[in-house]
Amino acid sequence: MTNETLTVTDNRTGKTYEIPIENETIPAAALRKIKVDPDDFGLMTYDPGYGNTASCKSAITYIDGDKGILRYRGYPIEQLAEQSTFLEVAYLLIHGELPSKDELERWENDVMHHTFVHENLARMVEAFRYDAHPMSILISALSIMSSMHADAKDVQNAAARKKQVLRILGKLPTVAAFAYRHRIGRPYNYPNSDLSYTGNFLYMLDYMKQTHYEVNPVLAKALDVLFILHADHEQNCSTAVMRNIGSAMADPYVAMSGAAAALSGPLHGGANEAVVKMLGVIGDEKHVPSYIERVKKGDFRLMGFGHRVYKNYDPRARIVKQIAYDVFKVTGTDPLLDIALKLEEVALQDEYFVSRKLYPNVDFYSGIIYRAMRFPTDMFTVLFALGRAPGWLAQWLELITDEEQRIARPRQVYLGAEERAYVPLGER
Ligand code: CMC
Numbered sequence: 451m452t453n454e455t456l457t458v459t460d461n462r463t464g465k466t467y468e469i470p471i472e473n474e475t476i477p478a479a480a481l482r483k484i485k486v487d488p489d490d491f492g493l494m495t496y497d498p499g500y501g502n503t504a505s506c507k508s509a510i511t512y513i514d515g516d517k518g519i520l521r522y523r524g525y526p527i528e529q530l531a532e533q534s535t536f537l538e539v540a541y542l543l544i545h546g547e548l549p550s551k552d553e554l555e556r557w558e559n560d561v562m563h564h565t566f567v568h569e570n571l572a573r574m575v576e577a578f579r580y581d582a583h584p585m586s587i588l589i590s591a592l593s594i595m596s597s598m599h600a601d602a603k604d605v606q607n608a609a610a611r612k613k614q615v616l617r618i619l620g621k622l623p624t625v626a627a628f629a630y631r632h633r634i635g636r637p638y639n640y641p642n643s644d645l646s647y648t649g650n651f652l653y654m655l656d657y658m659k660q661t662h663y664e665v666n667p668v669l670a671k672a673l674d675v676l677f678i679l680h681a682d683h684e685q686n687c688s689t690a691v692m693r694n695i696g697s698a699m700a701d702p703y704v705a706m707s708g709a710a711a712a713l714s715g716p717l718h719g720g721a722n723e724a725v726v727k728m729l730g731v732i733g734d735e736k737h738v739p740s741y742i743e744r745v746k747k748g749d750f751r752l753m754g755f756g757h758r759v760y761k762n763y764d765p766r767a768r769i770v771k772q773i774a775y776d777v778f779k780v781t782g783t784d785p786l787l788d789i790a791l792k793l794e795e796v797a798l799q800d801e802y803f804v805s806r807k808l809y810p811n812v813d814f815y816s817g818i819i820y821r822a823m824r825f826p827t828d829m830f831t832v833l834f835a836l837g838r839a840p841g842w843l844a845q846w847l848e849l850i851t852d853e854e855q856r857i858a859r860p861r862q863v864y865l866g867a868e869e870r871a872y873v874p875l876g877e878r
Contacts (some may be wrong), residue, residue: 454470454471454472455468455469455470455471456468456469456470456471456476457469458484460484460486460493462486463486465484467480467483467484469481473507475504478494478495478503481493481494481495482494494861494863496863499758500685500690501758504685505685505690505693505858506685506693506848506849506852506854506855507852507854508684508685508845508848509523509546509848510522510523510543510682510684510841510844510845510848511523511543511682511683511684511841512524512684513683513684513759513760515757515759515760515761515762516761516762517762518760518762518763518764518765519765520683520765520766522539522542522543522681522682523542523543523546523547525542525548527678527679527765527766527769528765528769530542530678531675531678531679531769534678535646535647535674535678536647536648536674536675536677536678536681536837537554537557537558537561537619537646537647538554539677539678539681539840540561540619540681540839540840541553541554541557543681543682543840543841543843543844544615544840544843544844544847558647560616561616561619561620561647562620562641562643562647562650563616563620563643564616564617564619564620564621565620565621565623565624565641565643565650566621566624566640566641567595567621567624567625567628568598570594570598571591571594571595571598571625571628572628572638574590574591574594575587575591575625575628575629575632575638576632578590578629578632580632580633580635581633582629582632582633583714583828584626584629584630584633584828584829584832585710585713585714585720585828585831585832585835587625587628587629587632588622588625588626588629588710588832588835589707589710589711589714590707591625591629592625592703592704592706592707592710593703593704593707595617595618595621595703596701596703596704596707599613599614599617599701599703601613601614602614602701602702602703603701605696605699605700605701605702605850606699606850611702611847611850614701614702614703615702615843615847618702618703618706618839618843619839619840619843622835622836622839623641623647623650623651623654623836624640624641624654626651626829626832626833626835626836627639627651627654627655628654629829629832630655630826630829630832631654631655633826633828633829634826636658638654639653639654639655639657640654641654642654645665646670646674647674648670648671648673648674648677649665649670651673651836652665652666652669652670652673653665666780668776668777668779668780669777669780669781669823671776672773672776672777672819672823673823673833675769675773676770676773676816676819676833676837677833677836677837678837679766679769679770679812679816679837680766680812680833680834680837680838680841681837681838681840681841682838682840682841682844682845683838683841685845686718687712687713687715687717687718688709688710688712688713688718688719688838688842689709689838689841689842689845690712691705691708691709691711691712692705692706692708692709692842692845692846693845693846693849693858694708694858695708695709696846696849696850697849697855697856697857697858698857698858702843702846705842705846706839706842706843706846709838709842710835713831713834713835713838714831716753719813719831719834719835719838720831721753721754721811721813722754722813722816722817722820722830722831722834723817723827723828723830723831724753724754724813725753725754725790725813725814725817725818726786726817726818726820726821726827726830727753727827728752728753728754729786729789729790729793729818730786732789732793733789734789735788735789735792738789738792738793738796739796741793742793742796742797742800745802746800746802752793752797752803752808753813753814754810754811754813754814754815754817755797755803755808755809755810755811755814756806756808756809756811757809757811760809760811761807762807762809763809763810764809764810764811764812766811766812767809767810767811767812767814767815770812770814770815770816770819771815773815773819774787774815774818774819774822777819777822777823778822781822781823781824782822783822784818784821784822786818786821787818790814790815790818794810794814816830816833816834817830820833
């Protein structure tokens with residue numbers, strides 16, 4: 451006899467119900483049998499922002515927010531950041547296991563052979579205004595790609611799914627680089643598949659027909675590690691969007707276009723951009739205490755601080771802080787770093803932040819690194835999207851092959867007007 455159950459007494463009726471517990475969750479549908487009378491819809495849970503609702507079973511990413519743990523497929527983020535590469539991590543997330551030497555070589559070749567985009571896509575980027583936000587271009591490019599790869603609609607076909615994964619991972623940096631070159635009014639550089647994934651991306655961004663152009667290995671490595679740190683984060687806002695759109699059996703391009711749109715919000719992937727803007731507004735270390743006071747008064751939030759899941763320390767933030775120092779050895783230091791360090795020091799000693807368990811998150815330092823690498827601020831979220839792409843894809847693949855999944859369709863608590871008769875315009 452198992453005691454993995456929950457006994458609930460409905461005080462409205464005095465009736466008692468036994469609800470099964472599996473994996474430390476109760477099936478929400480089991481609450482539906484709790485009714486006052488037989489015509490009732492039954493009990494639901496109310497959970498705005500899904501703070502305590504598991505929407506899927508997943509074997510991809512594990513987070514223990516209280517202990518500051520993040521693992522992809524069981525591997526600690528610290529080990530992956532130190533010893534792996536972004537493409538290897540992408541393979542791990544998507545396939546579930548680390549690749550053998552041959553598998554990795556084939557995977558890298560496959561991805562790098564899908565880096566060219568259709569010329570129509572290049573022309574589409576040109577059609578944007580000179581000052582278009584590169585996230586708008588990325589979001590649009592993904593939906594245009596849906597129209598270019600008709601086989602993507604066949605989401606039940608494993609071979610077609612695999613093809614789109616390679617195309618998306620291969621082409622996304624090219625679109626991002628084109629968006630950047632468009633922004634600064636320079637001709638596009640076409641992909642060079644002799645380079646590494648991040649090396650090729652930096653090349654497409656920076657190459658200006660120099661005779662002896664070389665990608666800086668420290669910067670390429672730093673970007674690679676930043677991509678690893680962003681590669682997946684279980685059911686965050688954009689991933690939930692990817693899964694929600696995917697649950698309607700829409701193709702992965704439009705699903706990812708929606709995910710990227712969610713990521714562009716300042717409370718999500720847009721936070722690194724917001725951090726740099728905030729540090730610019732603070733302007734000097736000496737203004738930090740007064741800025742913190744205004745945050746505490748509720749005038750605005752401290753960007754790059756706080757996380758829905760991490761209530762100890764974001765383990766990614768620790769690694770990012772170290773990368774910042776590596777990058778600064780190449781690029782020179784950034785005065786914003788001193789303001790950031792001061793802000794962190796003051797906040798971590800302040801009762802307001804301590805009691806609410808608000809610590810720097812991954813975006814607190816990543817923006818400063820991107821700035822030191824001379825990325826314009828509005829490219830930051832695009833970089834986050836490139837890093838997150840394998841996670842979105844892995845989650846989408848898991849969803850498509852999960853027989854328990856159905857089209858996403860949340861419930862609501864209706865508190866609006868009761869039925870009333872339409873009043874003609876002249877009588878209102
Ligand atoms: N600055 C000041 N106060 C804050 C902050 C902050 N950054 N974050 C949370 N709080 C306060 C909030 O006002 C509330 O206080 P009280 O209980 O007195 O009302 C309490 O802390 C709990 O906040 P919450 O809004 O319930 O927390 P949440 O889990 O819903 O929000 C968050 C998480 C990340 C949206 C939020 O911390 C935030 O807005 N941070 C700033 C934006 C940011 O850095 N986002 C990047 C997140 S990491 C990258 C990613 O995963 O996308």
